[in-house]
Amino acid sequence: MRHICYVVLLLGYPLFVHVTIINWFDSNYLHDKEATEDFLQDPTFWSVSKIHFRSSKILTVTVTSLNNRVWNDTVADLIQEMYKHLNIPIILTYFKAFETYPGRSLHPISLDYVREYPPESYHSYLIISHSEMNTYLYTYDSTSYPQYEWTSRDNYLILTILHSSWHAGGTTDMYGSTFLNLWTKYQVLNVITIVKYMDICNKQSDIMVYDFFETNGVINVTPEQVAELPRSYLERTWNLKGYSVRVTMLHSFPNAVFNCRSLKKCSYEGRDWEVLRNLATYMNFTPVISQPRDGKGLGYKTESVFTGSLGDLVYKRVDISANERYIKDYDADIEFTMPAFYTQQLVVIVPKAQRIPWWRAMSECFTFHFWVCLLAVFLVTTVVWYVLRRLSEKVSFLTNAVDTMAVFLTMSLSFLTKISALSQRLLIASCLFFSLVVMCLFQSSLLDTVAHPRFQPDIDTLQKLDKTGLPIITLDRNLLDTFNESLALRNLADRLQHQDVSEDALLHQIANHRNACMLTSKGEALWFLGKFPNKLHIVSESPREYFVSYMIPKGSPYATRIHNLLGKMSQAGLVRKWDVDASYRLQLKALREGRANLQDTGNAKVFAFFDFQFSFLVWAVGVAVGTVVFLLERCFA
Structure with a gap:
């Protein structure tokens, strides 16, 4: 037994x-199945997701992989319920693997189809994680899919599910680090974190948001308070609450003029500064203005590296570039603010045409046809008067020609009053009236030539500029492609070069040595002409014309708000007013700097010896010829 x-x-x-x-x-x-069912029936997550994803047209769900049956069952049931509650296309991803969730009523979704939706909060992301550390590491990796497609315009919801079978405890500080990851790496603002406790805590869930601008910390909210939270990134950027926004701004004429009245009182003047100041006022941020770290000014691209303020934007060291830039392809991850204020022409500054010599200026007072007619009248008058005088007296032809010249020059001759022949009197009277009219016109033209110097024809076309052979210098490397799009301007493109020199040095070289020309914007060119009057000239034909605007990093969370405010400033006429005010101030400054060379035609001109050098030259030649004739007369007397 x-x-x-x-x-x-x-x-x-x-x-x-x-x-x-x-x-x-x-x-x-x-027990775990009951916990999963309780979680799916918990209204907290569904109420938050409905509010947060209300404007979404597509949802990307990212699930962290875990070899746990409870986890996999919970996630599978959650995805099914998500599709029923939201009724929008869902893309399911596990780390780097991309696949479409195979629901019975869910059609396959392609990336091309997804990208048809506009980026303004239409694409939302749900991150489902099993620990706070896993969420932090996932957001830290910005090179994988879909992290590299995250933008500040989308809505994000992080769901952390904690269970005793996989959760070993953690720290709440990791949630704040995750929020900071999303902000510093992706500029994401509209994000909510829900922590769901399954069988490890008395409470059911926590809802957390992050105040990026005021307290810079994690804030716990109740389900009832979720409806009062900003529903998009645009609402979150409406009031930045004094947040420090990094701005790069350079001294640039005529829109950003840096002035220092004392060592501690330095500020900018001009339209760019007024725009930045008003943006800071209405968005309620504190601008922290800095210069490019490498000192390369506006910046450019060298191989694969960006320099200057352009590099600061690409590498997201600043949030706004407050200097106007041409809207063109810089081959960089940047955006332009809208609307564009106006267009700016690119022009070429060349040396002013040389002054016409006095003798040539006087000869050009009348046309060649007039000079021929005047000579013909003089010869006919000389012959006719010689014939009439030979009838009554003996006179040589040379003497008669000299007397006729004296009559045409309205000189006083004593013998004219002694002429008794009526025919000669009529001839002399008509000649005197003719010479009076001609001499008055000649003297007035001569006075106008002396008072208003005349110059040779200026270079007004790119074809004439090409014929000069002058090198074209620009101070902005981004303008080296100005002449590239036209085969007719190939010679100009070959002569275009960049030099790291100051504006004043280059302008002095053009004005004084006349051996180069400068490619710049028309606004700056007009300012330069005021500093160097009668020495520089702007070619009328413009090679390019660009819209101008400001630069911000690609995907900036402030973009839409800035676009809105700039549009209001432009429509209200404020931008035009600031341009006019800056132009007036700079014109006064240009007149002060260029008054030594400025020739003001509105006031009386003080003549110098240079203005009458031709007259003295004629007098000297006349005295010399008279002296020679006098000596010959004495020798042969």
Whole structure:
């Protein structure tokens, strides 16, 4: 009997243990299943997701992989319920693997189809994680999919599900680090974190948001308060609450003039500064103005590296570039603010045409046809008067020609009053009236030539500029492609070069040495002409014309708000007013700097010896010829 009991015990104990273990696992599984069902029936997550994803047209769900049956079952049931509640296309991703969730009523979604939706909060992301550390590491990796497609315009919801079978405890500080990751790496603002506790805590869930601008910390909210939170990134950027926004701004004429009245009182003047100041006022941020770290000014691209303020934008060291820039392809991850205020022409500054010599200026007072007619009238008059005088007196032809010249020059001749022949009197009277009119016109033209110097024709076309052979210098490397799009301007493109020199040095070279020309904007060119009057000229034909605007990093969370405010400033006429005010101030400054060379035609001109050098030259030639004739007369007397 005892042996029979041993046999029964040996056979029954393993079965008993097996059944006990199965019952234990089944009870745990049933308990976990109940916890999952309780979570799916919990209204907290669904109310938050409906509010947060209300404007979404597509949802990307990212699930962290975990070899756990409870986790996989919970996530699978959650995805099914998500599709039923939201009724929008869902893309399911596990880390780097991309796949479409195979729901019965869900059609395959392609990336091209997804990108048809506009980026203004139409694409939302749900991150489902099993620990706060896993969420932090996932957001830290910005090179994987879909992290590299995250933008500040989308809505984000992080769901962290904690269970005793996989959660080993953690720190709440990790949630704040995750929020900071999203802000510093992706500029994401509209994000909510929900922590769901399954069988490890008395409470059911926590809802957390982050105040990026005021307290810079994690804030716990209740489900009732979620409806009062900003529903998009645009609402969050409406009031930045004094947040420090990094701005790069350079001294640039005529829109950003840096002035220092004392060592501690330095500020900018001009339209760019007024725009920045008003943006800071209405968005309620504190601008922190800095210069490019490398000192390369506006910046440019060298191979794969960006420099200057352009590099600060690309590498997101600043939030706004407050200097106007041409809207063109810089091959960089930047955006332009809208609307563009106006267009700016690119022009070429060349040396002013040389002054016409006095003798040539006087000869050009009348046309060649007039000079021929005047000579013909003089010859006919000389011959006719010679014939009439020979009838009554003996006179040589040379003497008669000199007397006729004196009459045409309205000189006083004593013998004219002694002429008795009526025919000669009529001839002399008509000649005197003719010469009076001609000499008055000649003297007035001569006075106008002296008072208003005349110059040779200026270079007004790119074709004439090409014929000069002058090198074209620009101070902005981004303008080296100005002449590239036209085959007719190939010679100009070959002569275009960049130099790291100051504006004043280059302008002095153009004005004084006349051996170069400068490519710049028309606004700056007009300012330069005021500093160097009658020495520089702007070629009328413009090679390019760009819209101008400001630069911000690609995907900036402030973009839409800035676009809105700039549009209001432009429509209200404020931008035009600031331009006019800056132009007036700079014109006064240009007049002060260029008054030594400025020739003001509105006031009386003080003549100098240079203005009458031709007259003195004629007098000297006349005295020299008279002296020679006098000596010849004395020798042959």
